[in-house]
Amino acid sequence: MIQDHLKKVQSGKLKLDEYLDEILDKCKSINDEYHYFNTICEQEAKQQAKEIHKKTKKGKLAGLIISVKDNLCVKDVESTAGSRILKGYKPLFDATAIQRLRKEDAIIIGKTSCDAFGFGSFNTNVGLDFKIPKNPFDKERATGGSSGGAAGITQKADFPHIAIAESTGGSIENPASFCGVVGFCPTYGVVSRYGLISYANSLDKIGVMSKKVKDIVPVLESIAGFDEKDSTSLIEKLDLNPKNHKKLKIGLITEGMSEGVDKAIKDNINKIVKKLKSKGLEVEEVSLPFTFKYGISTYYIIATCEASTNLACLSGLRYGQESDPKGKSFAEYFSEVRSKHFNEESKRRIMLGTFARMAGYRDAYYIKATKVRTKIIEEYKNLFQSYDILICPTMPVVAPKFSEIKKMTPLQNYMMDILTVGPNLAGVPHASIPIGEKDGLPIGLMGIADHLQDGKLLQFLQIIEDLV
């Protein structure tokens, strides 16, 4: 729990500089073994600690150690989104979420590993020359992705720590499930995307990972809220501490309990359902047949279309990796830099998106997918008329071995997102919370709530945490 730590800092009982030295040593030693950080920003963190120490009136997160997924811009700290093409890029500004954390005197300790640009489900699609993070419970296995470094360090840190992560199609929930931590992805638009190195604008959401549900609230409260720098940020105010709802009505998504899901995971979900019922909560089976049949294709078409336009700005000019442009045409030069520094999955997704937006195919793929998305959103909205929270396993399997992932085709990789793409397409708040284990590997339950019902979801997560 972070509350005790925050109190100690506020009271001045904790020597922040000494404390930070100890934390930095721990992070470095964890990183040597597990590769959770792309950068540990030691000097910047020490400077921040000094400034916080001097303040008489400290912010409400004063002295809280925060790690940031590497696709968020942190001023003067290398921010690569996990890709070699952005190696050397040190933003001249902070992302809005980071700016707001700094305002509350949280300490940014480093940038966490991710699949390049968030393109992956296991954090194995890291950029060229980057190291792949290892699962905290078994080094032969993946952390999950794409926010794998965030989930790994959240699990391994034995000190109060919060990770800022990001999800496009499951990148918070998936690694949170594989690493046994809480991963919370708010309603689309609740946290400003300004300063996020975009994967897919209509899907990207910045969220929070922690060990305990309660720790999410003060951090989410600090980073949420309208930002005029992001035209898609919501003006609606969130109530993260709603008064207790009389009785939450829960829908268990039957497609999440189908044959393809590991039996041990289903058994754990059933155990929780029993406990919820014995606590007096109503749990009924519900179905999302449309979403489960069409979600993966819809997601990958929309996400790659948006990614292919976003990544067009990475062309070896102005920042990041460059070459010598003299005597070359723009097509030659851009292609040279991009081909050299993008990894295979980045190339694959850029090309898929380019294809789906090409003249002659755009209507059949991209426009069609945006319409199917409307029907998927409607399917969720219909269920939320009768249910407060929907639940299912977060992932169909426990963290796989690297050797197993190597054998998978790209399509098999994409299919791993079957349970997480739905709430991401619908932009509804959702979260993974650990509920058990299989052979020492964590199992996550995913809770999903209606748009802007983030507070209700947190209330549900607290119930689950108390039950486990």
Added chain:
Amino acid sequence: MEVNEELIKKIAGLSKLNLNQEEISKFIKDFKDILEAFKVLDEIDVKGVKSSFRPIEQKNVLREDKVENCLEQKEALKFTKNKEKGFFVGPGTIE
């Protein structure tokens, strides 16, 4: 539409990517697999359905039109080695 070397090369060209022969062969195989899976959307009738370009209804919020500081030229040029007389140096745009 057939997924072949010609199509992959065309997409790569539009994507500003140079692919080697090994990558071309791999992407032909991957694209066949993935586009076959995407075909599932063909069976849905979306006549009269509106597109969702974002997942939640949003109101247009206009910001105040005020003068603010922008990046200094020196700062903007900080991360490039390709610069000259205060400008970025890029490749030729007229062939």
